[in-house]
Amino acid sequence: MEIPKLIMHSVQAKIGLTTTPASLKMEQPQADLEIKQPQADMEMSVTPGKLTIDQTQAWEELDRKHIFKRIEEASQKGRQDVMDGIARTAEEGAELMRIENGANPIASQAKRNAALHKIQLGENYAPSFSRVKVQYTPSQLEINVTPHKPVIQAEPHKPVVEYMPGDVKVDMLQYPDLKIEVEYPKE
Structure with a gap:
């Protein structure tokens, strides 16, 4: 026994796509900016x-001394000279009181008082x-x-956006097809 044959012929579908791309344009305008810097104090x-x-x-x-300094020094020297004179007079008086000891105090005092004293300039x-x-x-x-802090005034602007959406067009270029044939065996 022979079995009939099935013969299938198929044609696949073909689709055509036509696309229009989307477009996007963006612009950002610059902000209005004003800056002032006050001077520091x-x-x-x-x-x-x-x-x-x-x-x-x-x-x-x-x-080269001031006159007040000279007066002060002169008064001190005068005081010292007076004290030295009193001491010398007391000493000479004590020598004269001991005249009986056999010394010649008058001559020795005269010789001592007549001697030249060196004066230093x-x-x-x-x-x-x-x-x-x-x-x-x-x-x-x-x-x-x-x-002082700077004074900043800024006024921003919104961005400008232009958008055009894209498009896709679908076309059927070839429709599908299926043919089935049955072939019987020959007798």
């Missing part, structure tokens, strides 16, 4: 430097630099700065 104060030079001792070594022509007193106080600078 600045205050400066200066304490001036001070230079003090005291050359009194150097001038005194050159014997103050001849100082160059005082040392250490006698000049120099004192310096440096100046001081004080600066106070008060900064």
